[in-house]
Amino acid sequence: MKLIRVENYEEMSSSAARLVEQQILDNSRSVLGLATGSTPLGLYEQLIRGVHERHISYKQVQTISLDEYCGLSADHPNSYRYFMNGHLFQHIDIQLDNTHIPDGTASPVEAECQRYEALIDRIGPPHLQILGLGTNGHIGFNEPGTPEASVTHCVKLEESTRKSNVRFFSDLDSVPMHAITMGIQSILKSEQILVLASGKKKAPAVKRFLAGGVSEDFPVSFLWKHPHVTLIVDKEAYSLAAAEKE
Numbered sequence: 001m002k003l004i005r006v007e008n009y010e011e012m013s014s015s016a017a018r019l020v021e022q023q024i025l026d027n028s029r030s031v032l033g034l035a036t037g038s039t040p041l042g043l044y045e046q047l048i049r050g051v052h053e054r055h056i057s058y059k060q061v062q063t064i065s066l067d068e069y070c071g072l073s074a075d076h077p078n079s080y081r082y083f084m085n086g087h088l089f090q091h092i093d094i095q096l097d098n099t100h101i102p103d104g105t106a107s108p109v110e111a112e113c114q115r116y117e118a119l120i121d122r123i124g125p126p127h128l129q130i131l132g133l134g135t136n137g138h139i140g141f142n143e144p145g146t147p148e149a150s151v152t153h154c155v156k157l158e159e160s161t162r163k164s165n166v167r168f169f170s171d172l173d174s175v176p177m178h179a180i181t182m183g184i185q186s187i188l189k190s191e192q193i194l195v196l197a198s199g200k201k202k203a204p205a206v207k208r209f210l211a212g213g214v215s216e217d218f219p220v221s222f223l224w225k226h227p228h229v230t231l232i233v234d235k236e237a238y239s240l241a242a243a244e245k246e
């Protein structure tokens with residue numbers, strides 16, 4: 001795994017943006033795997049600037065998002081479709097038909113999961129998969145205990161995950177109980193994986209990840225099985241791992 005240590009959130013975002021843009025410059029038909037959450041917001045801002053300042057074009061790019069809340073439609077302000085449209089897709093020259101996100105309202109949900117996994121295999125897997133990191137080590141919405149062989153599936157969200165994400169909702173009751181997420185196996189299919197971690201809250205998870213070892217109760221640790229992973233951490237997120245070394 002390649003570790004890139006940067007000073008702060010801004011540097012993490014611009015360093016990630018350079019890697020994404022290089023991928024697109026190398027292959028204008030790139031497939032990008034995208035994450036939601038607050039971590040990649042700065043990266044998405046940088047990518048939007050890149051369209052204007054560095055003439056990066058997304059006309060032929062396809063995107064595959066990691067996850068979506070069950071029960072939230074595309075026009076619900078807390079759906080990940082709404083998030084991705086508002087924070088990235090509406091501001092770049094991508095074709096909306098080329099942006100893929102699980103449909104949280106589809107029924108039965110199992111059929112939607114199968115459709116999505118087949119889509120990953122058909123148009124993907126991503127050349128570059130962006131990942132944030134849950135405080136409990138989750139990636140996408142793969143909570144601790146998710147098997148390595150998992151493909152796109154419906155998960156019951158942990159209380160801690162719902163509490164972490166309540167800041168985007170009016171109250172805890174409004175946070176959905178379930179989500180559709182790409183599985184560990186679906187994520188590991190990507191050619192390259194870029195994990196971003198910023199801030200003190202992520203320091204324990206970063207420390208545990210960097211200590212090595214693969215364990216089902218810490219989903220990000222499965223990335224040790226992938227040959228091309230880059231982790232970009234800022235000073236705060238790295239602080240506990242750094243203290244360990246001293």
Ligand SMILES: N[C@@H]1[C@@H](O)[C@H](O)[C@@H](COP(=O)(O)O)O[C@@H]1O
Pocket residue numbers: 035036037038039040066067131132133134135138139140141161165
């Ligand atoms: N499903 C998303 C994850 O993909 C994301 O990595 C995580 C961390 O969020 P944040 O970046 O806001 O810390 O939140 C959610 O649970």
